[in-house]
Amino acid sequence: MINRRIIGHFDFFLFGTAVVLALLGVLGIFSATIHGGPDNAFLRQIAWLGVGIATCLIMVSVDYHFLADHAYFFYGAAVLILIAILFYGTEINGSKSWLILGGLRVQPSEFVKVIVVLALANFLARLNEDYLKRHHLLILSLITLLPVVLIILQGDLGTALMYFPILLGMLAVAGLKVRLTAVVLLVTLCVAPAGWFFLKEYQRERILATINPDMDPQGIGYQTRQSQIAIGSGGFLGKGLGRASQSQLGFVPEIHTDFIFTLLAEEKGFLGASIVLVLYLLLLMRLVRIAETARDRTGIFIVSGIACLLFFHALVNVGMTVGVFPPIGIPLPLLSYGGSSTIMTFAALGLALNVHCRRFVN
Amino acid sequence: MGRLKWLRAAFVLAFLILLGKLWQLSILEYQQYRELAERNRIRTIPEIAPRGLILDKEGRVLVDNARSFHLVLFREEIKDLGETVRFLTRGVRIDRETIETQVRRARHYASYQPVVIKEDLTMEEVSYLLAHQTEHPELRAVQQPRRTYRYLDLAAHTLGYVGEISEQELKDNRFQQHKPGDLIGKSGVERTYNELLAGRDGKRLVLVNSVGRTIEEIGAIQPVSGRELTLTLDLDLQLVAEEELKENPGAVVVINPQNGEVLALASRPAFDPNQFAVRLNEQEWERLISDPDDPLQNRIIQSTFSPGSVFKVVMALAGLEAGVLDPETEINCRGGASLYGNYFRCWKAGGHGRVNLRRAVQESCNVYFYLLGQKLGISRIKDFSQRLGLGLPTGIDLPGEKVGLIPSEEWKQKYTGQRWYAGETISVAIGQGPISVTPMQLARAIGIMATGTAPAPHLVKESKTVRAQRVPLPSPDFSDEHMQIIRDAMWSVVNESGTGRAARVPGFEVCGKTGTSQTISQSARARLSKEQAERFNHNAWFVGFAPRDNPEIVVAVIVQRGGGGGAVAAPIAGKILARYHEKHQNDRRTLQVAANASSAGDPLMQ
Secondary structure, three states, rough: OOOOHHHOOOOOHHHHHHHHHHHHHHHHHHHHHOOOOOOOOHHHHHHHHHHHHHHHHHHHHHHHHHHHHHHHHHHHHHHHHHHHHHHHHHEEEOOEEEEEEEEEEEEEHHHHHHHHHHHHHHHHHHHOOOOOOHHHHHHHHHHHHHHHHHHHOOHHHHHOOOOHHHHHHHHHHHHHOOOHHHHHHHHHHHHHHHHHOOHHHHHHHHHHHHHHHHHOOOOOOOHHHHHHHHHHHHHOEEEEOOOOHHOOOOOOOOOOOOOHHHHHHHHHHHHHHHHHHHHOOOOOOHHHHHHOOOOOOOHHHHHHHHHHHHHHHHHHHHHHHHHOOOOOOHHHHHOOOHHHHHHHHHHHHHHHHHHHHHOOOO | OHHHHHHHHHHHHHHHHHHHHHHHHHHOOOHHHHHHHHHHHEEEEEEEEEEEEEOOOOOOEEEEOOOOEEEEOOHHHHOOOOOOHHHHHHOOOOOOOHHHHHHOOOOOOOOOOOOEEOOOOHHHHHHHHHHOOOOOOEEEEEEEEEEEEEOOOOOOOOOOEEEOOOOHHHHOOOOOOOOOOOOOEOHHHHHHOOOHHOEOEEEEEEEEOOOOOEEEEEEEEEEEEOOOOEEOOOHHHHHHHHHHHHOOOOEEEOOOOOOOOOEEEEEEEEOOHHHHHHHOHHHHHHHHHOOOOOOOOOOOOOOOOOHHHHHHHHHHHHHHOOOOOOOOEEEEEEOOEOOOOOEOOOOOOOEEEEEEEHHHHHOOOOOHHHHHHHHHHHHHHHHHHHHHOOOOOOOOOOOOOOOOEEEHHHHHHHOOOOOOHHHHHHHOOOOOOOOOOHHHHHHHHHHHHHHOOOOEEEEEEOOOOOOOOOEEEOOOOOOOHHHHHHHHHHHHHHHHHOOOHHOOOOOOOOOEEEEEEEEHHHHHHHHHOOOHHHOOOOEEEEEEOOOOOOOOOEEEEEEEEOOOOHHHHHHHHHHHHHHHHHHHHHHHHHHHHHHHHHHHHHHHHH
């Protein structure tokens, strides 16, 4: 399966960009945990990074067609695991979405993202039509909704919500006619306000606070407000490593995970933060390029799905730190601390690299 | 595939939006966020400087500071004011309205300015707050010295009280070193010498984390205590004065006529300035200001009274100095005199018979002074009164002094549009009518007459730290002979069968003059009920000094609605003079012995 020709097409640019971002993340985690937080988090993150890169290389080595062909098998297994978690999972930070395996905390819902992308890509690849039909849309939605419902049941609304933009992005690539687009949008618009009533009180407040962070700076808009203060007070060049008073004295929560971008921006200023954003954009652009040059529809849908996955995570996470999205508690892939997220991201990138390597192979 | 172009465009657009937002926060609004971050992490904890002690002339502490804790609210830390209020009302004796009032009052101050919610917490309250510090980082018990007036309402008007600086005062240049929430002197010497007493507050800058826990101290400015202030007051005399006045509305002034030092100042009824050190609640304040006897009024310098018969000694010296009076010439008092078509009565219905100056003063004969007034005329009476500082500010180092009034033809023309009637001069000649002075003025005037010097009365000696702007009156240059005549006449008031016998102190040559001034006219009085008449009874005066030669002490006593000066005011003065004599007779005896010894030891003198 692996041959020299394939290795010769390995995309070092994509891989390199990802590793640089991950190293910046390690640096950030180091700084974030100087004044408390988990011990040796940055060392552990380096270990996760090693595991992630290994996973990535494994993902490159297996032909993506094999993975796509078995997508429904993986999907079935993922659904079973999610169901199992509802009974045997461990609750951390209010969501019962964790499994403890030999002392390690694993969040399977992270990996399910890649599996869903694979499943959606597989379904889309087998359609040989320029535009999607209504029943295709229905099936795609169901593929997405099943894990979403399970994840919501685990209590992890933020993670669950991230599946929808991925689906929408892939639908857009697959092609939706205007009439069907309208239907999708209409359904979304109808479901979204209805969803308001299913939200918990604090979740509604968070959304309101994003719209108006000054509404109650000490109360519900607190996180957003403090994050904005941190970023704003960093100025152009930042306060310097380890001197981010806002982040490091605990005004900003979760700086080694969800709010790591805030810490980076406070320490390294506008300059550092925009370098991170530009690196991210380069990575995404590269993914789109890989999708464009992919050999077949399977490759296109896999890579564009992965691009959407990473894009929406970055958009919502960074958007939440600067105050354009409510804080819904999702990590910034590659930068945030966390084994599951890191491994998932590198696995996803491995898939993309896989597609890239095999673009000329029959 | 063409659709991927759209994906690319969407990515770029989204990232541009994020970059734009980032630019807005960290470049455009940088200053604002930087300040917010600094305020977040650095908390300024005030270290209140204790005010200087206030001592009497012998170094006895009158006012000091007690350890006390204030409850302070950091408004920026409030998460839910309702919850904070509930928390407070559970463990601290304070009601909702008070908290809300305090917060409302501070609404114009910068939000990082802490607000004092309650003064003088109990130890239980302090431990309640400390126990819940983590849940309520917005609240803090801050140590603040509480002003303590050791003798409660003793000399309350003179010492004054402290209170939170008002918005009005904040705009005043005198208080420019102060910030909202500071305690400043509100009255008395606390106010006059506020700058000296206040000291300079310090502060501690501490780095705090998001739950308000101190991480480290990053700087401190030590508070500088206020300066100690030694008054000229003598606690012993003050105690006697207060004790003797009891709850009678009135005032006592005791000064040293030779140097202007004020030895005692009592004004009754008084208030307890300790109550002002903690925030007065509505009812207490209401009670103080609605009391018809007005305990907040400093009767020594803020109330003006007709001097009554005390004014006769002023008239006597004025007559002598003007050369219109021969002290030995007698007039015949038949109980009244017809002057300018009116009949003016003497207080003694049967008349005093033949009286010269000495007897006229001793028995306070009105007719004698009616005739003297007629000779002098209002203009000379006024000029002479002003040489004694009557109707002029004494310049004592207390705030809010009133000047009173010595009438003149111009004054009447100006304020009533009417001509001065010669008959009015006759009333003024016995200290009635439109003449009013403060007890402080009268004490100083008597001092000037007794010594011939006119030092400015003061409570604090001029020193390096106290630069007083005192304007003494020009030297009166009275003839020694005339002054001696007045002193002798006043001596006879107390020591012969005069009106002031109750002020007599064996072994101490007390001189004085009583006065009983009507508070309203006789005809108005007749229209009043008995109860009202009681309320508008006479004011009793006694003004005196001792000893006769080289007077060291002047006492002025007024008891409002007290009746006769000889019966009510003179005994109070007597007690004070006796106490003074008791304290100082040993000094005098020692001096005497020393003088004798030195002359005995001098062979040339033998």
